[in-house]
Amino acid sequence: xxxxxxxxxxxxxxxxxxxxxxxxxxxxxxxxxxxxxxxxxxxxxxxxxxxxxxxxxxxxxxxxxxxxxxxxxxxxxxxxxxxxxxxxxxxxxxxxxxxxxxxxxxxxxxxxxxxxxxxxxxxxxxxxxxxxxxxxxxxxxxxxxxxxxxxxxxxxxxxxxxxxxxxxxxxxxxxxxxxxxxxx
Numbered sequence: 001x002x003x004x005x006x007x008x009x010x011x012x013x014x015x016x017x018x019x020x021x022x023x024x025x026x027x028x029x030x031x032x033x034x035x036x037x038x039x040x041x042x043x044x045x046x047x048x049x050x051x052x053x054x055x056x057x058x059x060x061x062x063x064x065x066x067x068x069x070x071x072x073x074x075x076x077x078x079x080x081x082x083x084x085x086x087x088x089x090x091x092x093x094x095x096x097x098x099x100x101x102x103x104x105x106x107x108x109x110x111x112x113x114x115x116x117x118x119x120x121x122x123x124x125x126x127x128x129x130x131x132x133x134x135x136x137x138x139x140x141x142x143x144x145x146x147x148x149x150x151x152x153x154x155x156x157x158x159x160x161x162x163x164x165x166x167x168x169x170x171x172x173x174x175x176x177x178x179x180x181x182x183x184x
Contacts, residue, residue, distance in 0.1 A: 003028070004042045007035070011056070011065040016122060017106060017143065018064030039063055087123070094120040098130050099151070099163060103144035105136055121145065129154065 006028055010019060021032040021039075028035065043056040046068075055068050067075060087095070094117060097109050110116055124130040133146040152159065 003038055004045070007038060007042055008065065011063060013116065014064070015106075015117065015119075016064065018062045020140070021061050021063065024063070087127075088120070090115075090117075091120045091123050095124055095129060095147075095151075098124075098145050099147050099160065100166065102146035102160075103133050103136075104146075105142040105144060107142060109145070 007024060010024060010027060019027075021035050024030075024035045024039075025032045030038075039056060039058070046052050046055045053067050053071050054065055057064055057066050090113075093113055094109060097112050098104055101108070101112070106117055106121060109121075121130070125132075128148055128150045130145050130151070131148050132143045134144045135141040136144055147160070151157075157163065
């Protein structure tokens, strides 16, 4: 297994929350210093490659794989494009979990849905349907997600108490407000 590719894969899967140097070191059975040097090499590789839209950022020992700033206008265009307005089934399910269980962390959502979240949270944030509402007082201080005022407006709700009752609490998408949504 190629070392830089392993870091890249882990950071990709970690998504917007990224990983701490210590976590990367533990996962790759390395030291934080070695991981730091390797990540510098990976970042240099991204920066030197004009055919790559990715780079790394590090804040307070937390490393994330992100798009280069030069692609910001293109990403904004994508976020506003009618082609990107349709929410996937995965995004709708994620939105339903957040609406009914908020405040909730990414890990809790993944546990309920039984799958890892890829871009669902990012898309829902870009569409202003969810927001970060705080951090859980637990190791790593995971982000807590909740719905927005726009979510209420979009679905014609005065508040969250108007969400349809669930027949079985774990079955968040059955017979709910979100069943018929195919377009945002």
